[in-house]
Amino acid sequence: MSAQPLNGRRVLVIGGALSDLAKGPLDGAILELGGLDRLIGVGLADADLIIIDADAWGGPALAAGIQALALCPAPPPVLMVGTHLPTAVVRNLLRIERSDVLDAPYSHENIAAAIEALLASKPANPVVAPTGDVARCWAVTGAVGGSGATTIAIEIATELCNRSDKDKSVCLIDLNLADGSAAAYLGSSPAMRLGDLGRSVDKLDVAMLQAFITPVTKQLDLLAATRDPLAFDSVPAESILRMLEVACDTYEWVVIDMPRHRRAWTVQALSGCDEILVTSELTVPALLAARSLSDEIERDISSGKKPRIVLNRLAGRMFGPAPSMAEAERALQRKAEAGISSDWEAAAASVNLGGPIATHRPKSKIVKDVQVLVRRLAAEPALRDGKASRAA
Ligand SMILES: Nc1ncnc2c1ncn2[C@@H]1O[C@H](COP(=O)(O)OP(=O)(O)OP(=O)(O)O)[C@@H](O)[C@H]1O
Ligand SMILES: [Mg+2]
Secondary structure, eight states, X not given: OOSOTTTTOEEEEESGGGGGGGGTTTTTOEEEEEOGGGGTTOOTTXXXXXXXXXXXXXXXXXXXXXXXXXXXXXXXXXXXXXSSOOHHHHHHHHTSSSEEEEESSOOHHHHHHHHHHHHHOOOSSOOOOOTTOOOEEEEEEESSTTSSHHHHHHHHHHHHHHTOOSTTOEEEXXXXXXXXXXXXXXTOOOOBOHHHXXXXXXXXXXXXXXXTEEEOSSSEEEEOBOOOTTHHHHSOHHHHHHHHHHHHHHOXXXXXXXXXXXXXXXXXXXXXXXXXXXXXXXSHHHHHHHHHHHHXXXXXXXXXXXXEEXXXXXXGGGGSSOHHHHHHHHHHTSOOSEEEEOOHHHHHHHXXXXXXXXHHOTTSHHHHHHHHHHHHHHTSOOOOGGGGGGOO
């Protein structure tokens, strides 16, 4: 084993008896001692390696702990050591990617070799870090509540997946930290732990980001947090901006479901976006709000990008000579970028079934309208200069 490979690495030791390894194979590591409950939701933000002392726990408790570990989206590598290990527990452990077992008798050298092999192994399905290119990043924000920002962000992300042949090409990020609905609309479980995100600004890298990700399809990853009324106050702006930066270094496309109310990080995040879409309904208050919000964004961001207004839930009559559309544009004092048809049945069916409208109602006009929008925006040149401003 090379000299002190664990120097400065965080090792979570489950079962205190193993702390005597600190002077041997764990030399130089930052040790955290924990119980089996520490395995619930554990990820790379918590530890670089987990070592479990199987002898410290009864069979049923150990089995439950391993099961909890197996449910984690991206657990750290794990080594279990013990005497007469229960076969069922061992089999469950070995189903976890990057895991190993040592049954007694074993030496410190055996442990050191197992640790070295675990740390050297890469996850089979890592977040793809594409070639140093920076993602194209589009943000969607609503002029008024309920105007369809989340729906349109999801459909845009889905259409971008259709246009790419790479796995893990698109990341949808729900920055409505307090009460985002993207995960619920997609029928997925949010995996971003805001406490860990807040603490890990210096350490956040591609591997750690993976611990926060919910894979939705082979191509689409979701970054979303569980509801937390205090989230906007508890997560520092630097952490959000760092997360966006890492996501943009990792994916081909990043789509942000952006909260309507301004946060400490809003202007910097929007300054780094290639496109900013403001969704509005066709009501006078919504159109006036869309105009004000677009003006504010344009005034404050550094990229000089003009937000584009997307009129959502257009009823059939809007597709004629469209006096209402003309009136809308008069109220907006600018042209609308696109219109998205109204289709309540398709929108409701997809959220109730969990998944994009493009999956559950692929013939919906919403899907076609989003395709047209994405095709047009994707043909625009990417914003390159703005990327630097995303960094904290
Ligand atoms: N084009 C559409 N046709 C019919 N229904 C739609 C359409 N777009 C969105 N909806 C529905 O409108 C409701 C609000 O949409 P959504 O949650 O996407 O809006 P939002 O702007 O993200 O809301 P919030 O302000 O709560 O974040 C949802 O029930 C959604 O299914
Ligand atoms: Mg929303």
